[in-house]
Amino acid sequence: MLPNDLFASLVVVLEWFSVAVFAITGALVASRKQMDIFGFVLLGTVTGIGGGTVRDVMLGDLPVFWVKDQSYLIVCSVVATFIYFTAHIPQSRYRLLLWLDAVGLALVAVIGAERGLAANAGPVVAITMGVITAAFGGIIRDVLGGESPLILRREIYVTAAMAGAALFVALMETGAPRAGAMAAAFSVAFVIRGLAIRYEWSLPPYKPRAGRTPEDIARLGRDEKP
Amino acid sequence: MLPNDLFASLVVVLEWFSVAVFAITGALVASRKQMDIFGFVLLGTVTGIGGGTVRDVMLGDLPVFWVKDQSYLIVCSVVATFIYFTAHIPQSRYRLLLWLDAVGLALVAVIGAERGLAANAGPVVAITMGVITAAFGGIIRDVLGGESPLILRREIYVTAAMAGAALFVALMETGAPRAGAMAAAFSVAFVIRGLAIRYEWSLPPYKPRAGRTPEDIARLGRDEKP
Amino acid sequence: MLPNDLFASLVVVLEWFSVAVFAITGALVASRKQMDIFGFVLLGTVTGIGGGTVRDVMLGDLPVFWVKDQSYLIVCSVVATFIYFTAHIPQSRYRLLLWLDAVGLALVAVIGAERGLAANAGPVVAITMGVITAAFGGIIRDVLGGESPLILRREIYVTAAMAGAALFVALMETGAPRAGAMAAAFSVAFVIRGLAIRYEWSLPPYKPRAGRTPEDIARLGRDEKP
Numbered sequence: 001m002l003p004n005d006l007f008a009s010l011v012v013v014l015e016w017f018s019v020a021v022f023a024i025t026g027a028l029v030a031s032r033k034q035m036d037i038f039g040f041v042l043l044g045t046v047t048g049i050g051g052g053t054v055r056d057v058m059l060g061d062l063p064v065f066w067v068k069d070q071s072y073l074i075v076c077s078v079v080a081t082f083i084y085f086t087a088h089i090p091q092s093r094y095r096l097l098l099w100l101d102a103v104g105l106a107l108v109a110v111i112g113a114e115r116g117l118a119a120n121a122g123p124v125v126a127i128t129m130g131v132i133t134a135a136f137g138g139i140i141r142d143v144l145g146g147e148s149p150l151i152l153r154r155e156i157y158v159t160a161a162m163a164g165a166a167l168f169v170a171l172m173e174t175g176a177p178r179a180g181a182m183a184a185a186f187s188v189a190f191v192i193r194g195l196a197i198r199y200e201w202s203l204p205p206y207k208p209r210a211g212r213t214p215e216d217i218a219r220l221g222r223d224e225k226p
Numbered sequence: 227m228l229p230n231d232l233f234a235s236l237v238v239v240l241e242w243f244s245v246a247v248f249a250i251t252g253a254l255v256a257s258r259k260q261m262d263i264f265g266f267v268l269l270g271t272v273t274g275i276g277g278g279t280v281r282d283v284m285l286g287d288l289p290v291f292w293v294k295d296q297s298y299l300i301v302c303s304v305v306a307t308f309i310y311f312t313a314h315i316p317q318s319r320y321r322l323l324l325w326l327d328a329v330g331l332a333l334v335a336v337i338g339a340e341r342g343l344a345a346n347a348g349p350v351v352a353i354t355m356g357v358i359t360a361a362f363g364g365i366i367r368d369v370l371g372g373e374s375p376l377i378l379r380r381e382i383y384v385t386a387a388m389a390g391a392a393l394f395v396a397l398m399e400t401g402a403p404r405a406g407a408m409a410a411a412f413s414v415a416f417v418i419r420g421l422a423i424r425y426e427w428s429l430p431p432y433k434p435r436a437g438r439t440p441e442d443i444a445r446l447g448r449d450e451k452p
Numbered sequence: 453m454l455p456n457d458l459f460a461s462l463v464v465v466l467e468w469f470s471v472a473v474f475a476i477t478g479a480l481v482a483s484r485k486q487m488d489i490f491g492f493v494l495l496g497t498v499t500g501i502g503g504g505t506v507r508d509v510m511l512g513d514l515p516v517f518w519v520k521d522q523s524y525l526i527v528c529s530v531v532a533t534f535i536y537f538t539a540h541i542p543q544s545r546y547r548l549l550l551w552l553d554a555v556g557l558a559l560v561a562v563i564g565a566e567r568g569l570a571a572n573a574g575p576v577v578a579i580t581m582g583v584i585t586a587a588f589g590g591i592i593r594d595v596l597g598g599e600s601p602l603i604l605r606r607e608i609y610v611t612a613a614m615a616g617a618a619l620f621v622a623l624m625e626t627g628a629p630r631a632g633a634m635a636a637a638f639s640v641a642f643v644i645r646g647l648a649i650r651y652e653w654s655l656p657p658y659k660p661r662a663g664r665t666p667e668d669i670a671r672l673g674r675d676e677k678p
Contacts, residue, residue: 035603039610042587043603058290060288062510063571063573067511070576119293124299124300125299143370144591144595151264152261158265204262283514285515286514286519288514345515350526351522354525365596369596374598375596
């Protein structure tokens, strides 16, 4: 078992890593849209820090984390600028990135849930904080980048974050040691996401049934408002 | 006249009802997009609690309401899951939903305005809080769901919320009793929205005039920036 | 040199001016989308106050500025309503608007950076606050208006805001007098944006290179997740 200080440092380092990986995914969307360098920096930064920012605002933990410690902004800018100038990323690296992103996802899901518990929120709120931290950076990236948002895709992404966050909260409720709970929850989230990447898993979509064909739904959608 | 406690309980119950109805509309967008079950839960929840969340953040009333009381998250998740597994919703039910949503709209417009007054905000701010609570859940739903946002549509929706919130604020300023002001304002918002549903009312759109044809505007739009 | 009181009043007046100009750009998007009058008011208001709102939330300076002083909401509503009823805006006025917007951009970039420094944030955070205040109103406008977001465009807009905010922060760090630093930073941001308008400058977009053609990126984009 690691001593507490070392463990805390490890978490900080891994959190930085996650922010940087998310920033890369933002910069790659910028490259796909052929933005200029400031588009790269803006989209990379928003993606890197977006999830944690929404979490902090919801919890009322203000100012948000990157106002308290500006190095997060610097990391995102440097990473996005680097991607802008990188000659090309070979296909094998995209695959690597996908796996690094899975590490980031698993990590911030657990860290987000822990922040929720630390703020004395209920277990459902804590799990939600894990999901927000893991998913909202990508959601904001997709909305600003003009792409179909993450939640429309049926990849197992939010699911992995939710599973990890839920396990962490459950273990903490039963009095498990913090480091152990984090490690177990991280592993579960990472394995689920990893299997989804490896075997291209996805969850079943909603299937229209008799009396509710896509056409019906589309037409009704117009009425249905609200 | 109801005693104060009973009245407060009634407001809480009706607020729950509104959150649940809004969550259904989010889940229905998810069904139209054929998302998986977590897409339903995410979009249903964001729609159910989105308006109140933006309101709480603007007022600085943090953490937001669903962090303080996690049952709102549970309601949204249960409702969205139920919609996912429901075999089909017959068309008559969509019509019912439209009317339930009108009740929700009228209710949260008044509650939102009251929260604004309770925070000692000015009357214009209080009315704005009513509109935010009623409309922003749907706006976020549409942006995340990749649909044309509510405010682009010319249905009388924001108008009804604004009328209800404005009447409530005006009555409170003149010293009317709180319960009576709420009931009157709710009725006005509901009737306006109801008439719009029943008779398919809409407000006149902006009409391009000589020298400002849509083509001109579109072209200039590019210059005119930001 | 102006006395301090007069200078503070001047800043307030100019800030109002910026909010009004931004609200006009929001109302013009509403006119392009042929919204009704409440669409004009909603989109105009969100554009006018959006950047400052995001800044205040990030800094934890709550309630946000327009809750403390409701006249900002009134200005935005009046301006948007005026645009709705204005018979037509001749093309020469669009050009004028473009230049007024440049003034607004330069001004709020400096004011935003100052708010950051006033909140004891680091220099990078302060610059970011300037960029947020200048750019996020337009970003929210474009997302809600269903248009291609500001950051996808390669105009020199964010760049001008960043340059002005950075110069202001640098001058303040070296102990320059506040009014002088503001004037210099404003001028730099305005000149950069003005030159971009006048000569239709833009920054180089990301260029796909060998082994990373747009098709590759698009295809990989699907894999790449996250």
